[in-house]
Amino acid sequence: MIRFAVVDDHMIVHDGLQAMASRADDLEFVGAAETPDDALALLEETRPDVLVLDLRLNGESSTELCATVRRRHPDVIVLVFSAYGNTELLTQAIRAGAAGYVLKDTNTGRMPEILRELVRAGSYFDPRIAGSLLLTSISNPSEPVSFSERELAIIRLIARGANNHDIGEALNVSPHTVKFHVSTMFKRHGVHRRAELVRLAMDLQLLD
Structure with missing residues (x-):
């Protein structure tokens, strides 16, 4: 059984992932939060295997929260759930300790297998952006991510x-x-x- 919690400031995401879990015998939705403080309290209470974390909460980046979760709960696997297929943000998420990154336009029907792969392999990165990150790192190994x-x-x-x-x-x-x-x-x-x-x-x- 894979126990997972969700941190997202949109209730429709909570409801969608909870409904998804109800259709899978090996997934258990243990709770949801909308803010960093509530997320940390939820983790203390539920101790999930996986935390599905929105990249932005109320307009703010959640990479700091990701790092805090990894520091306080090293056994929790963080899967970033993002609307942005961007290699800069993927890099930030990895540096903050995320073990996975999936785009929000992913079909809900694929999420159970993504969670299984995440737990089984220890990581999962959406292939649509993981390949771009690899190519960028190979082509420009020392080029910093920035705007002019x-x-x-x-x-x-x-x-x-x-x-x-x-x-x-x-x-x-x-x-x-x-x-x-x-x-x-x-x-x-x-x-x-x-x-x-x-x-x-x-x-x-x-x-x-």
């Missing part, structure tokens, strides 16, 4: 609601140049919306 100063300036203005024209005026470049930079960041960081760039920069603690 120009890219960060664009992201800061996006966060304030500026469009390409406004950003161009503020940075003294053309709207076409702004669009080029944004498109380049989309491709490099595996995101599709400007809000995701802002969230990524926040997760990497690059925004004030």
Whole structure:
């Protein structure tokens, strides 16, 4: 029997994973939490085998919580459950002690086998991003994960609601140049919306 708990600030995720467990004879849903403090209390109370942890809780990165869980409960396997297929965030999760990383668009029907593989092998990383991380690490073994100063300036203005024209005026470049930079960041960081760039920069603690 694999006993697992969930930390996510969306009740629909709690309900979905609980329903999934009810259909599997070897899975037991032992509880859910929405905040870091509640998550730590839940772990003390339930002692699960696996903690399914949302990468973002109420707009904040949960990598620090992941590290705390691994430090206080080394027997608990942390599976990060993320909406972002991004190698930078995967790297952060691994460094914080996560043994797995799965995207939220994964079919719920596959989650039981993912949990089994996680416990059986000791790790599970979504192949859609694990391969990209491996290729990046091989191609650029010493290249730090970062945004350029120009890219960060664009992201800061996006966060304030500026469009390409406004950003161009503020940075003294053309709207076409702004669009080029944004498109380049989309491709490099595996995101599709400007809000995701802002969230990524926040997760990497690059925004004030």
